[in-house]
Amino acid sequence: MQVAELDLDTLEPPPQAGPHGARGAPGPGVLALRPGPGGAPVGPGEAFVLVRHRGRPVGTLTATVPEGADPAEVLAAAARDRLAPRPAGRPSPGATRRRAAPDPGTPEAFAPPDAFGTSMGPVASVAPGEDPRRAGPPRTTVVVATRERPGRLARALDSLLAQDHPDFEIVVVDNAPLTGATRELIERKYNERVRYVLEPVPGLAVAHNRGVAAADGPVLAFTDDDVVADPHWLTALTAPFAEDARIGCVTGLILPARLTTPAQILLESHGGFAKGFAPRTYDPARPPADEPLFPFTAGRFGSGANMAFRARALRAAGGFDPATGTGTAARGGDDLYAFVRILADGHRLRYTPDALVWHHHRETERDLRNQAYGYGAGLTAYLTALVARRPGLLPALLARLPRGLAHARATTAHRDGGGGVPGEHGTASHPWPRSLSRLERRGMLAGPLGYVRARRRVRGLPLPWEER
Template identity: 30%
Template sequence: MFAIDVALCTYRRPGVAATLQSLAAQVLPTGVSMRVIVADNDDEPSARERVLAAGAGLTLHYVHAPARNISVARNACLEAATAPAIAFLDDDEVAPPTWLRALLTTMEQTGAPIVLGPVRAQYGDDLPAWLKAADLHSTRPAIRRDGTIDTGYSCNVLFRRDILNGLRFDPARGVTGGEDDAFFSQLYRRGHRIAFAADAMLEEVVPPHRAQLRWLLRRAFRNGQTYASIRLAAGDWRIALATRAGAKGATCGAAAAANVWSGPRWRRALVRGALHAGTVARVLGKRDLRLYS
């Protein structure tokens, strides 16, 4: 019997019930078992009753991890995990019945100890048309020209627990975001390969407060700051990193101006430019934006 712990962090989000219900519908391969760990990041255990009710039928472990810091919640999940493999998804995502099977199949076929899946954003009819056309909320890994993936995310991932060797999510990044990028980048630098399972799709509804260009720009800027800190830790030269990012940012600015007639295109170029601007800002010492409270 092969066991998987599915980890889920939650903070005052009723949608966690739908996430748990989708996990209860997973169709697992013969000989594979699943336990769900839910870490409640609220000051009070506000999600406890909702989680226990929605998780009926699941093998469920609820833990209260107060701090309003996502790294604290993620680390509580790691501390509670006992299975050989751990999967993470978010509390606003819904998994099809084949999700976990697809991640596990790719892990077995590739031998990679870390497997990422994509997240497809769902846009309501009341949101701007450009938002769906630009599709800046969906998540996929950045795959380099040689086919390698050198970082990851926690919204759709399966990894072997034995590769951690005490590694935990950085609490200092738990209120800025980017804690998962840094976590998986460290694992990659330790020599652990990352694979991609294109068919391990999750779906996430985009809420109105995130359906704004300002929010997308801020997130991209902070992503650039995270990228810069990761590259600096890997030994990149500051001047070279800032020069490359500055040139790419200028190119994105030109692309935004050239495509001003197209709502999706200029916004997409502007958001990409914000990422490069964040890289330059981090190299110059600007403190990371705090996206979460």
């Protein structure tokens, strides 16, 4: 399946559309049609499309480009048909019904709320005349932790060096390397443009903490070596820190860079890593009424491949728990732990879909199985970490736990039953295997013990920025 970007000047059907409305010619309102990262020009066949409105991401859809048709015309018509603003109560004709979002209290990271068929947020999310990029972004350090993947790392670094942010540095943390391949890549290709830092202790959180220690910016951005960053990613991700002094963390939108294998399509058909197209600010002083489990629904706030923190807030919170994350027995949860710690310390967290990275999803069934188990383990591991390091949060967590577990069971059962967006590319045609739900549940049971084992291994490990 092709991945493409379509930029429209307007989502309204053009005047010349005729009796079929949005199914007419796209007219001059099509600003650009581009393939996804590393893809070929868009041609006949199935396409997963990010729709932009004057550059800003507003939704995704899937469509089929017939042989001999103009891809821009077909995709623009589909976008306007499905995503155009309409009067309340009037459905979009021909639109794929959106999957009913799980209850906001669901404490799962593996099944974000948006589905593969059609996804969108409020198009008019900015007031007329308002410039969401009016505040200059602060100096930023971008931290990329990696281990023995120089080819993927190079692709990610190339996209990071193309950012439009006016003042940033890149730090690559080589985590417990087996060879000198990463160091050689940095020295050979990137020289002084990228700083190389070695972290011999394995674990993603440990590597991120080493990057925190090496950073010199007041804002710290984190992404992975398997992403391609949109050129405006870093500016959009860091501008909120200049606009609101209470912001402690910002997360952004993650979309698939490729959809070429059944495993990649399955993951994206059930939401992938996307958190939707509606900007949102989470404020601990005003808990959201629609999220009764707040702030323990960390999987809804964002993901570690696209996050940034105010440096002083992250350091004051103790950084990332070194007993969490990939590379430890906990298997994950390092990002979720940091999100909740920031909120628990009184800072706001903002999600902005303008900050976009394209993620290379895992390609095989085995990869997806490992991912399902790891996400389940990471979920309960991060909750265990919170209790271990912030015992004062235990009463609030216990009060929310019964409902949280009930929602976790309900959501995995919902996926097992194939509920969701019907149609050609929804969950009805890509049902979630029961085996993956079972693996996720097994991971949830194993997470606390995994965290205890990992914590024993890092006991006494000092925070890198406190080392003498």
